[in-house]
Structures are given as structure tokens and as C-alpha cells.
Amino acid sequence: MPSIDRRALIGAASLALAGSAARAAPEPSAPPAGPAAARDVTRTLARYVVDARFEDLPEPVRREGTRTFLNWVGVAIGGSHHETLDVAVAALQPFSGPPQAGLFGRSERFDIMNAAFLNGVSSHIFDYDDTHLKTVIHPAGPVASAILALAEMRPVSGRDFLNALVLGVETECRIGNAVYPNHYDVGWHITGTAGVFGAAAAAGRLMGLTEQQMVWALGLAASQPVGLRESFGSMNKSFNPGRAATNGLFAAILASKNYTSSDGMIEAKRGWANTISTKQDYREITEGLGSRYEAALNTYKPFACGIVMHPAIDAAVQLRNENRLTPDQIRRVDLKVHPLVLELTGKTAPRSGLEGKFSIYHAVAVALVEGAGGEKQFSDRAVRDPVIAALRGKVVPTVTPGVKPEQVEMTITLADGRTLSRQIEHAVGSVENPMTDADLERKFVDLAEGILPDAQIRRVMALCWDIANLKDAGDVARAGVQV
């Protein structure tokens, strides 16, 4: 007979139940144990999440948390009638539990785990949500989807809600920092893998888990990473933050009844970080908790496309608005760009809104015509508009040494021979040049228009801005459904 593999010999039961004896066994193909710093990482994080008070959050962190929440509600409403969500709603309705929570922009109600999934999907459909640029995590989807559903079922104050939101975002971004970029490079969709921890932490905090229960919740979260980059371009991408929200909620719910896990699931030799990444920097998770906030570094997209085109769109919108340009005035648009712009968005003749997201020619043309770069500007309608199509033939991007990816230099030559120029160092929406509150409101309205009545849109936005003062955070969810 062939020699039985040693793992088979050890046997599932032994592996399952082995204490130090089994773990001490030599395992030649195992990864090296982590550095000495890798002690109590999960517990340290759990303790912080359980103990941190709203009162301790610096004002800028509260403010960014509020902006994160408002932006998320807007994109969740915006995606709510996309085919992706229609399909998911139809598929899951026969299995849903009690109608505990609503869906933004829709009228159906689901149990909280399904509602968290569906709002999470909805908020990522346009890829127009928030971004933690250091890790490309979209933080709000997994966290806010989980806890807003929970808040509809078990009322919590807006203060507690906002505190939990910030702690969840902090958790996922710190864990993401610890393994980025290796973890992302190899193929994981980090929003779905780190996001589960954020959802578990935030939901667990709102449920009042003890430190030990939070350790278990993080352990059960570690057991359920979601998402591979290969799925990008399909409905599976927006699936990932949605499922991360559900998985984190599921973990917290089980842990709240003392469903156990290991105590060191993040840092142990065969725990999450060693299994899922070739880089582990645990200081990113445990150092400066309560003093530096990743949650304060969140950014919001002003344009519904990849960040590489944002400087050019920003320049186009500025020149158009300042000069009241009309398409017939424009003879030629020269752009000095970084090589990535043509590598990634070089489609000269896009045929659909989706393809428009990969055309610097379309992005500049539509921004010059309509003064915006929202989801409507990357629709089939916009791409097929003859005026916009004609204008994109006049856009001439040139790869130019010395131009950084976050920069652009645009020169518009007018029919009368005049030229207009604009150099962008940091596009709107970057950390250095963030979207203003007014920008976020315009984006929100743009996404929600046609889905909810104007007065309702205003009311939902007002509740979002006021989240820290609400008696019942679930009011936001109830205010955002289709009635």
C-alpha cells in the first residue's frame, strides 16, 4: 500500500482536539512561527473594541465616521434597483426569516442577516463607495450593512451606532494594513476578507459582547473570508462586501451565546494572517489603538470610475465651469498623463456605460459636456450621446515622464485659438483634497434621484448628518426605504 500521509495519520480528531502535544509535533512544511510580537493580537484588538467609548473619539474621527455613513447610505440607495440586487432579492426571499430590517430604496424586508447582505451588495454595485487608500478596502459596506440591520431589530442610540461604525472600520483597516499588499496581490478581495472582522467587531460591540466573546467573534470572522479578485467584473464583486457583512454578523451572533473559537485566530501559527498572507505586520493592528485612527483616512469617490481618471475629470469639470464651455467651442483637449492612464483606461470607442469606465476619452468628454463624472455619466445613454462621442475624438492623452499618477496637465484649445490650461496635483476626493460635505450631498442626491422622492432624500441625508444625536439609529434605515 502507499504510505499514508502523516496528516491522515494524525487524524481529524487528533488535529481537532490536540492541545500542546499535537501542536508541538514537528511539521516540516509549516510556515515559520511569527515574531515574538505576535502575542495577544486578537485579544488586544477585542479588548479595545469592547472598551472604547464614543467620548474618546476625537471630533475629526466622529466627523469622518458620519461622512462615511452618509456616503454609504447614498451608494446603497443608488444600487438598489440594479439587476444585481433584483436577482439577489428574488433568490433569497423564499428563505428569509422574520422581516426585521429593510433595504435602502426598496420595499422588501428581510431578517437581519439577509438584509445586511443585500444592503452590502447594493452599496458596492457601482464601485462608487468609500476607499481606504492604503489598502483599497471599501470600509463602509461590510460594517454599516451589518450594524444598521442590527439596529433596526435592537434599537441603539446614534452615538453607540457611530462608535461601533468607527470601531468596525478601524478593525478592518488595521487588519488590512497588517497583510497588505501581499494579501491583495495574490488575489484576495481585501474588502471581503478584512471586512468580515469589521462587521463582527461592530456588531459584537452593539450586542454588548464581553472581551472573551469578542475574541471568539473575531475568530469566527477569521474563519469566513470572502472574495477573490478574479470575480471583478461580475456580480460576484458586490457579493463580497455583502457576504462579509453577513458573515461578521453571524460570527457575533454565535459568539454572543458563547459559541467558542480559538483565542489567537488572527496571529496564531495556523491562524488567519499566516494562512492568508505572506506578510504579517501585527503592529498595524495593536499599536496606537485609541490614538491614531485609520477610520479618519477614509475617502469618497467624486467620480464613478477608477481613481486613475479622477485628476483628468477634475480638470475638465473645473475648466468647463469656470469658462462656461460648450462642446462646440472645443477644438482639442491635450492631456499629459501617467502611463497607467492609458494602460487601464485606453478604450477609444466605448460601446456601453461599463466600457466608458475604461475610457479616458469618454471620461474627459462627458465631464466637459455635463460637468460631472457620476454614475449617470457612465451610463449607456452618455456613452452613445453623439455630442459626447464626437468630443471624445478630440481628446489626446500623452504619456509624459514626470507626471505622477495622481496628477494631470490639461490644455484645451478652443475653436477661436485660445488655450485654457489646468494642472491637478491632487484630484478632488483624495486625502489631500477631500470631497466637501456639499460634494457628498450632491453625490447622494445624484444617486438617490429617481429612486426616492426629493423630500425623502433630504430627510435621509439630514438623519445621516445627525446620526450622533439620534435616539434610535434604526430611524435612518426606516427613512430610506421605498414607501
Added chain:
Amino acid sequence: MPSIDRRALIGAASLALAGSAARAAPEPSAPPAGPAAARDVTRTLARYVVDARFEDLPEPVRREGTRTFLNWVGVAIGGSHHETLDVAVAALQPFSGPPQAGLFGRSERFDIMNAAFLNGVSSHIFDYDDTHLKTVIHPAGPVASAILALAEMRPVSGRDFLNALVLGVETECRIGNAVYPNHYDVGWHITGTAGVFGAAAAAGRLMGLTEQQMVWALGLAASQPVGLRESFGSMNKSFNPGRAATNGLFAAILASKNYTSSDGMIEAKRGWANTISTKQDYREITEGLGSRYEAALNTYKPFACGIVMHPAIDAAVQLRNENRLTPDQIRRVDLKVHPLVLELTGKTAPRSGLEGKFSIYHAVAVALVEGAGGEKQFSDRAVRDPVIAALRGKVVPTVTPGVKPEQVEMTITLADGRTLSRQIEHAVGSVENPMTDADLERKFVDLAEGILPDAQIRRVMALCWDIANLKDAGDVARAGVQV
């Protein structure tokens, strides 16, 4: 400002929606593309799962599928009143959908996704389930839990059910083969990671998915791996096959409504195998479909402990039964063993049933006294029995060069000076010396006794043996609940 990372620049939207443009971009830290063989792996597997007919299954494969099913029902009943399941049931009850499916050995009913989870947990609690020795996957848990719940809701014939069960087991074991051992060594609990595919394939087959829908179901399954080895020893271990069952079912349900994924989620550059393992052998997945069956290699544990102790227990039971030994007759028990036996199971004075699973001294003593090695022999009661405790002091294992892990040589010295010897080459339960049908029945009864009445146990077993002929496979589920 710090230079923005290129991944941030590409932007989530671009990554999400990029076609060939973004994928063609050079990515220095990416893993090398797979070999040319890595084409259409997901689709080839999907086509097989969609097309394979029950009539094409060789008789030995049907028979092993039936044994797999019976063994799984037995362990699921056996675990049904463990604290782990009590906790999970209590946690999930408030969120469950319609009472679509039952739990073995219990009276509660849940929607099929929660029922699949709970039966999957229950069947793995004692680590006494089936084992595909080449990968240490426990195949039945994820697959049978998913499709039996489904069968309760949407009636299917026993033939279709057994066919789907075999196809699901085949799917997960082949995918496991492709990445084992690297994938397991690094820290994944392969039952939960490969198991999701098995559940999705089997559930998708019963739901009548088209080939394209099956491709998507496998893609959504690939997005939801479950389980890390660090959790072994906690309730989180049995969580893994349960959650794998739910995740696979969830994937199939969404795909059935045309929720899309990528077409090559298993084999693509940033797909499952490249992301989750440093070894990929896609031939294990695609070669010999319909002619060689991993599902025929399933094994069942006769003893509720790690396989490393099985030869010694087997020898002890044989010598006891053949010689009608009583404890007072035994002066000393010598064992020649492989080093792993002492490395993994060297506890001389276990204090609990759980610790007894890691004591070769206890395992041999209890087998000599009670003639078995079931869950009851690894209980607190057994470990604390004074007769058994005294006898384990007489067990003397000696690491002996030349003894293979699957072997043992036992010599019992009796009080009257006589010696009895037995050499084991392949313990009962191995591929070479499988459990007989009668063995499986004894194991089943042992697990179910005290949970269901004897007549009901007999009836459930009879339905399991007859699965291929049942008009409605869901009858097994309905027959196995507590009434």
C-alpha cells in the same frame, strides 16, 4: 505626500470592471500564471456535474455513496445534543426563515440554509465522521447537510439525491487533491474550503442549474472558503463543515437566478487555487471524470479518536474478544509503535474524555475493558472509571524502528504468565480494511442510542440503506428528527 499605491490608483471600479485592459497591466508581485493546462477547469467540472447520470455511476461508487450517507446521518444524530449545537440553535432561532427543514435528533425546524449549517455542525462535533484520506477532507458534512435540507423543501428522488451526493463528494475531493498538501499545511481547514464547492455542486445539481449557472455557483463557492486549523479544539472546528454547507447552498441558490461570477474562478490567475495554495494540479480536477471516483475512496472511523491510535485499539479489541479477557487477568500490555503515537497521544493520566482522545494508555485500556472505541469510550465517565484507570498504568508503548504508523504489535502478558500477541497491518476503517456494513450499523446505533428510540433508529438506518430507491429523499430527514 506619499506616493499613492498603484492599486489605489487603478481604483476599485477599474479593478472591478476591467476587462483585458486592466488584466494585461504588468503586476510585478503577482504569482506566475498557471500552466497551459489551467484552461476551462471550472467549466469542465461544471459540465460534468450538470451532465453525469446516476445510471453511469458504477455499483461500487453507489454503494460507497450510500455508506457515506448512512455514516453521516449517524454522526449527525450523535452530535445533536452536544452543547455546541444547543448554543448554535439558540443563537440562530430568532433569525430563521420558514421551517423548511429539520435537524437530526432534535425537534426544531429552520429554513434550509440554517438547517444545513446546524446539521453540518452536528455531524462533525465528535470528529467521528468520514475521511477522504488523501486530503483529510471529511466529505459528507458540507455536501449531505446542504442537499438533505434542500430535499426536504423540494422533493427529489433518492436516485437523484444519491447522484448529487456522489457528485458533490467527487467535486470537493478532486479540488482538494489539486491543492493538497500545501493548502492544508499552511493552515486551511480543507473540509471547509473544498467543502463549499461540494455543497454548491450537489445543491446546484439538484436544483437543475444549467452549465453556465453551475460555473457561477462554483465561482460564488470559491468566494466563500471556510475554516482555519488554528480553530481546532474549539466549537469553531465543527462550525466549518456547517458553514461550508450553507455557503455552497447560498451560492447555488443565487446562481439559479443568474447571479453571475467569473467563468474561471478555480483556475484563473487571481482565482481560487492560485490565491489559496502554492500548489495547483488541475489534472486532479478534470482528468478521468466519470471513470475514476474519489468518492469511492471514502473511509469511516470505527473509533472516535485520531487515526494514529486505531491500530492499537483494533488489536486490543481483537485480543479481548477472542480470549474473553477480563481486566483482572491482565498484568502488562506491551506495544511496539511508530514515534507519532507517543508524540500525539502520549498523555499518561487523562482527566477528561477529551484528553482521553490523546492518550494511547487510555485508548488501549478502555478497548480491553469495553471492547470498543466509540464516543462513549472517550467520555469523562470512561476516563474516570477506576478499573480502566488502573489498567492504563499497565500499558507500555515503545517506539520501535520499522513499525509504520498504520501498524502496531501488541503483546499482552497475563497474570498466569501466558502471553497473547497480535500484529496489525491495516487497522479496521482503513481503505485496505474497511468497516463492514455491520460495523457501520453498530457505530450508528451507538451514536443514536439515547437520542432516538430504538425502533426509530432502525427505521432511519433502513431508509439510509435504501436511499437509491426512495421516492422522496427528504423522508430520511423527516424520519430522523425527535418527535
